[in-house]
Amino acid sequence: MKSRFESKEYEFLEIESRETEDGTILSIFLNNPSSRNSMTWKMGEEFADLIHSIRKQKKLPRVVIVSGRNDVFCAGGDLNLLRSFSEKSFSQNRRDMRKFYGFFLSVRKLPVPVIAAVNGHAIGAGLSLTFGCDLRIYASEGKYSFNFVRLGIHPGMGSSFLAPELLGKSLGGRLLITGETFDGNKAKDWGLALDSVAKHSVYERAMELAISLSKASPLALQELKTNLYSWKQLDSALKKEAESQARNFISDDFKETIQSIIEKRDPKFKGK
Structure with a gap:
C-alpha cells in the first residue's frame, strides 16, 4: 500500500517512503530521463x-x-525552457524567473531536515538546489559547476546568495565567477559536503544519515530550521537574480548561447 506521500502521481518526480521506528523518511527523486533530469516548468510545478x-x-x-x-x-x-525565455519580454522573464526559483527553493521552507543525495552530476540550477538543502552527500566522481556565466546569464536559483552563504564570499564568489567544475571530494574538503562517496553509494549513505537524524527531537529540529535561515535575505537575492537574468535572456549573447548548444560548439559572446 502506498503511503500518504506516494498517493499522487507525478510526471517528473518519483516519491518513496521508508518507515522506521522513529517515523517516515521521504525520498524525492528528480526523474526526467530524456534530458538528464533537467528542470522544466512542469517539474517545478x-x-x-x-x-x-x-x-x-x-x-x-x-x-x-x-x-x-x-x-x-x-x-x-x-x-x-531556456529557449522560451529568449523569446519573452523582460517583464515576462522577470516574473517567470522569480516564480521558477520559488518552485524548487520551496524545499528550504520544509520544517524538517533535508538531505541532498547528489548521486551524479549537478550543474547550474541543479547544483543550486543542492545548496538549498540542509546537508549534502556528493558522488566523489560527480561533476559540479555553476555554469551560468558561461551560458551568458547571471547566476540564478538563489546561487548568488547560497554559494557565499555556505562557502564564504571568496570561495563562493570564485565558483560563480569562474564557473569552474569541482568533484565530490573537493566539496567535502571545502566543508560543503558532509561526505563524498562513490555514486552508487550516495543514496545509501544519505539514508544512513537520515535514520540517524530521525532519532532527534522533531520539535527541536523544526525550531532550529526556523532560526537557521532567513527567507527574507534569500528572497531579496532572488528578486535581483530574476531582474538580471531577465535582461540577459533578451540579449544577443544569450541567443548565441542557444545557437551554440544546438550546434554543439562553444559560444562566442560579444557583450550585447
Missing part, C-alpha cells in the same frame, strides 16, 4: 506542489531526501 502537500501534513516525515534517477542528479535548466 510538481516539486512545489509536493513540498506544499508535505508541509500540510499533520504528521510530517522526520527527514526528506532529494536525489535523482537516471544516474545523474540534475543537468540544470531544460534547453526548451
Whole structure:
C-alpha cells in the first residue's frame, strides 16, 4: 500500500517512503530521463506542489531526501525552457524567473531536515538546489559547476546568495565567477559536503544519515530550521537574480548561447 506521500502521481518526480521506528523518511527523486533530469516548468510545478502537500501534513516525515534517477542528479535548466525565455519580454522573464526559483527553493521552507543525495552530476540550477538543502552527500566522481556565466546569464536559483552563504564570499564568489567544475571530494574538503562517496553509494549513505537524524527531537529540529535561515535575505537575492537574468535572456549573447548548444560548439559572446 502506498503511503500518504506516494498517493499522487507525478510526471517528473518519483516519491518513496521508508518507515522506521522513529517515523517516515521521504525520498524525492528528480526523474526526467530524456534530458538528464533537467528542470522544466512542469517539474517545478510538481516539486512545489509536493513540498506544499508535505508541509500540510499533520504528521510530517522526520527527514526528506532529494536525489535523482537516471544516474545523474540534475543537468540544470531544460534547453526548451531556456529557449522560451529568449523569446519573452523582460517583464515576462522577470516574473517567470522569480516564480521558477520559488518552485524548487520551496524545499528550504520544509520544517524538517533535508538531505541532498547528489548521486551524479549537478550543474547550474541543479547544483543550486543542492545548496538549498540542509546537508549534502556528493558522488566523489560527480561533476559540479555553476555554469551560468558561461551560458551568458547571471547566476540564478538563489546561487548568488547560497554559494557565499555556505562557502564564504571568496570561495563562493570564485565558483560563480569562474564557473569552474569541482568533484565530490573537493566539496567535502571545502566543508560543503558532509561526505563524498562513490555514486552508487550516495543514496545509501544519505539514508544512513537520515535514520540517524530521525532519532532527534522533531520539535527541536523544526525550531532550529526556523532560526537557521532567513527567507527574507534569500528572497531579496532572488528578486535581483530574476531582474538580471531577465535582461540577459533578451540579449544577443544569450541567443548565441542557444545557437551554440544546438550546434554543439562553444559560444562566442560579444557583450550585447
